[in-house]
Amino acid sequence: MRLLFKNARILRMVKDQPIFIGDVITTDARITYIGPSINHEGQFDRVIDVDGNVLMPGFKNAHTHSPMTFLRSLADDLPLHEWLYEAVFPSEAKLRPEDIYILSKVAFAEYLTSGITAGFDMYYYPEEGARASIDVGFRSVLLGTVTKFRESVLEMKKSFQIINNWHPLVSYRMGFHAEYTANEEILMELAKAAHELQTPIFTHISETQAEVQGCIQRHGMTPPQYFEKLGLFDYGGGGFHCVHLTHEDIALFKRRGLFAVTCPGSNTKLGSGIAPIQTMIDEGINLAIGTDGPASNNCLDMFKEMMLTFALQKTKLNSAVAVDPYTLLEMATVGGAKAMGLVDSDVLEVGKYADMTIIDLQQPNMQPINNIIKNIVYAGSKSNIKMTIIAGKILYENGLFNLGEPIADIYRKAQEVTNRIKGI
């Protein structure tokens, strides 16, 4: 399959490389040409006139729980602890492995509408999520999520082998849910596995003040320091949320090169607080952005997350200059790819995967055109996503999906699963 995208405003997301008008050619899954518009040789399966719109790397959703679509608008307006123990966990207990396959597809479709081309997906039954991802054509990094209630380190090691040797669209990383749902025995076993496999470890970190206080009470130190002490970060990794980090925590993130993934949609909806993003930018911490799951957000939209990231920082710091828009766009693309280990999906470059999105500038929210980066970050919306391409395959175009299954069937099956869990 050979595609020509011509007359694009190409935003490569390579630092100091300005937007230019040109063409991109993809051959099967990868980019094989990027440069000025010339007469290209050979045949194309399709020529896409990008018509001056922006062609850029797809957004990377660096923290999510895709199968939780069944809880969207079902468990709202509760603080994290009640939300988790009274609404989420009892419903999740009714999930069957095959439900994960169905429910994930709804989320994958939603990602595509927001120009998101990969998700860092923390949930049970990761093989089911991987299977959905492959069938739909979406790129997923499945993340193990051991707790003291379910899933073991042994099971994770199996998933690690299976999913990392399965298909180019899927990979697997190890993680645990959080300090307060684990115990030291599990975490030490996990640290041992991290050493054996020389792999990074990811988890929810310092999402709420209560989580940090509980960890200090139990272990005499904050969550990141406790995890570091156990050797969990000896091969890197990172944390999701990172709302209540201390200066020492941020220094630890820097020393270890850990990734901090901010999830402002979820943090605001659960009233958890505002992460110290500008401080982490100033300190050079590796940053990425996640939507978190649909149960706590409730939408899976990178434009919303970018907007909340700058909105909360400017508000918290009483400063209109907080968070540079290009830095934010980097977090949402390149930063996420780095966090997820997607070294071939970060920027537009020959040899990289063709994981891309086209942003429609011919809509009123983008007009007139004064500054394209600011337009995308400050005025952009999922309604500007004209096309989303993963591994050289067009999966979403002008509101229509190409997922190997009619979208209406995906909705119907997801509703059936949801109704069964609700007992109706």
Added chain:
Amino acid sequence: MRLLFKNARILRMVKDQPIFIGDVITTDARITYIGPSINHEGQFDRVIDVDGNVLMPGFKNAHTHSPMTFLRSLADDLPLHEWLYEAVFPSEAKLRPEDIYILSKVAFAEYLTSGITAGFDMYYYPEEGARASIDVGFRSVLLGTVTKFRESVLEMKKSFQIINNWHPLVSYRMGFHAEYTANEEILMELAKAAHELQTPIFTHISETQAEVQGCIQRHGMTPPQYFEKLGLFDYGGGGFHCVHLTHEDIALFKRRGLFAVTCPGSNTKLGSGIAPIQTMIDEGINLAIGTDGPASNNCLDMFKEMMLTFALQKTKLNSAVAVDPYTLLEMATVGGAKAMGLVDSDVLEVGKYADMTIIDLQQPNMQPINNIIKNIVYAGSKSNIKMTIIAGKILYENGLFNLGEPIADIYRKAQEVTNRIKGI
């Protein structure tokens, strides 16, 4: 023109009236039937199968400056005072009256993509804004904006007569920009005009801490108390932003029935602070939502504003339960209509104007369907706006505009004006 909207999930926005499946008939500008799906008599110019999607009143944008589209992404990352005096005012000085006509149309088109059917539009040359509104088919309440630099109370009194006797789509109210851009002589003259015309007065109120402090220094009291003392609110009115209100200010709003219009997109972008929305809800203050202008937001999207409203309150109050979603939807529809004096555009009811929007539930962010109100508020996006109807005329449908002029021409003309002002 007689239209039948059938098989809709009808959300009337009348308190305690649940969503029901039924039909709406519009005859010319107004609703002439709302009820169950039956065999309707007579001919229809068009039958629209709403296909189980939501038909509801259009959103009301209760504070904006539509012509400022030319400044979108041009003047960013500045605090309010510098933004206003160094970026906005010098550019505005180059505007010609006919520019307002062109620039407003870009904003009107953007409102339609977000299901917004009316705007409370504060800007100079209101006749030009009114003319654009009538030509496009958009509903506008133009708001006078006297300052000590330009526009006089006398000019406003003329606009009041002209625009209020022009066309059903447009009306006019009196206002002033803010305490710090007025002087007491102007404000006393305006209060006199308010008494003569028995009309409410609207203005920016307590947007920043500096504004409140400056007013206290100059007049020994906060902005709303100063305006009240001058008799500006003797026939009602209200304030935009209302970020830094005291308890006494809120009591004044309650006593006078004033409207507080929150603009969280602008407040966060300029780092101005978080308005006390939950407190005002608890006190029964009349509340509405505005996008503010495209220079300080930069997008004109009611879904974004609703989301920021709850996100900021939950964050400020550390409470996942702050701001009930239905209350928020009321603010964005009925509340705005009340603030703008649009008594016939507030809810879906026989005799009311057919100012409506259709929200597409057949998109992944709305699936599965557990709770429609929460889906709209927590997961909704302008990409869910399938259709926007004003005064019984379909102006936006499936991404296409019906504005009496090709949208590309509107973009081109707005870019030309913008380039001229930028001197390129």
